[in-house]
Amino acid sequence: MDRVFHGLADATRRDIVEQVLSREQSVSTLARRYDMSFAAVQKHVAVLERARLVTKQRRGREQIVRGNPDVLRRAVHLLDAYERIWRDRARAIDDILAEDIDTERTAQ
Amino acid sequence: MDRVFHGLADATRRDIVEQVLSREQSVSTLARRYDMSFAAVQKHVAVLERARLVTKQRRGREQIVRGNPDVLRRAVHLLDAYERIWRDRARAIDDILAEDIDTERTAQ
DNA sequence: CTGACGTACAACCACGCGGTTGTACGTTAG
DNA sequence: CTAACGTACAACCGCGTGGTTGTACGTCAG
Numbered sequence: 001m002d003r004v005f006h007g008l009a010d011a012t013r014r015d016i017v018e019q020v021l022s023r024e025q026s027v028s029t030l031a032r033r034y035d036m037s038f039a040a041v042q043k044h045v046a047v048l049e050r051a052r053l054v055t056k057q058r059r060g061r062e063q064i065v066r067g068n069p070d071v072l073r074r075a076v077h078l079l080d081a082y083e084r085i086w087r088d089r090a091r092a093i094d095d096i097l098a099e100d101i102d103t104e105r106t107a108q
Numbered sequence: 109m110d111r112v113f114h115g116l117a118d119a120t121r122r123d124i125v126e127q128v129l130s131r132e133q134s135v136s137t138l139a140r141r142y143d144m145s146f147a148a149v150q151k152h153v154a155v156l157e158r159a160r161l162v163t164k165q166r167r168g169r170e171q172i173v174r175g176n177p178d179v180l181r182r183a184v185h186l187l188d189a190y191e192r193i194w195r196d197r198a199r200a201i202d203d204i205l206a207e208d209i210d211t212e213r214t215a216q
Numbered sequence: 217c218t219g220a221c222g223t224a225c226a227a228c229c230a231c232g233c234g235g236t237t238g239t240a241c242g243t244t245a246g
Numbered sequence: 247c248t249a250a251c252g253t254a255c256a257a258c259c260g261c262g263t264g265g266t267t268g269t270a271c272g273t274c275a276g
Binding site: 001002003004005006008009010011014017018021022023067069072073075076078079080082083085086088089 | 109110111112113114116117118119122125126129130131175177180181183184186187188190191193194196197
């Protein structure tokens with residue numbers, strides 16, 4: 001997960017993920033989109049590959065990059081779990097408040 | 109967003125987020141949970157604070173840390189958008205395949 | 217008042233990141 | 247065959263990160 005979030009923690013890399021999710025493309029095709037060297041883009045792709053956010057596959061002399069929605073989903077589920085913790089806590093607080101009001105009313 | 113994902117790209121920080129989402133606590137209370145110096149935990153909290161994943165509020169001599177579910181939700185939405193790109197593409201491919209089969213059938 | 221506690225911050229270190237340039241190698245086009 | 251293309255990789259640089267220790271300061275308890 002460290003690698004996944006680190007992969008997403010860069011605007012260029014998030015854009016690459018978006019690109020290859022909608023259409024698989026070679027590293028050099030991707031590189032042309034960004035105002036930086038080919039090697040830099042290559043490194044970004046490598047970071048995404050280590051995080052399994054993206055896979056590479058040779059096709060002739062080109063290396064085709066595709067997005068991997070599974071890892072993306074795992075990240076969403078983790079964050080959803082955090083949100084659930086929050087909601088559960090909020091519900092518990094509401095319950096206590098409701099109980100307090102009840103107690104108050106009974107005490108009167 | 110860079111800061112948000114960078115904030116989440118560390119196991120200790122993700123644990124801190126989880127902790128303070130379920131129960132707000134002081135920095136030193138948090139620090140006791142981890143096998144590192146107080147200053148290190150302080151820095152992790154600072155990273156989370158810069159990403160707005162967490163807020164701090166003074167209470168006497170303590171600094172109370174709370175989770176911020178809003179930023180978490182924005183991250184989830186972004187990743188959901190990526191997934192949607194994928195699903196849309198998959199649907200488009202399915203449509204084309206269906207059309208091909210149709211064409212094939214008609215041609216026979 | 218005094219001491220312990222919680223915090224803040226600076227200095228330092230090793231390491232990794234994001235970027236560059238340069239070089240080398242396999243593959244395809246002409 | 248040769249040239250151009252796509253890729254891989256190493257070396258380098260500046261900077262930020264994750265960790266440490268040390269010092270200082272406000273606040274609370276006894």
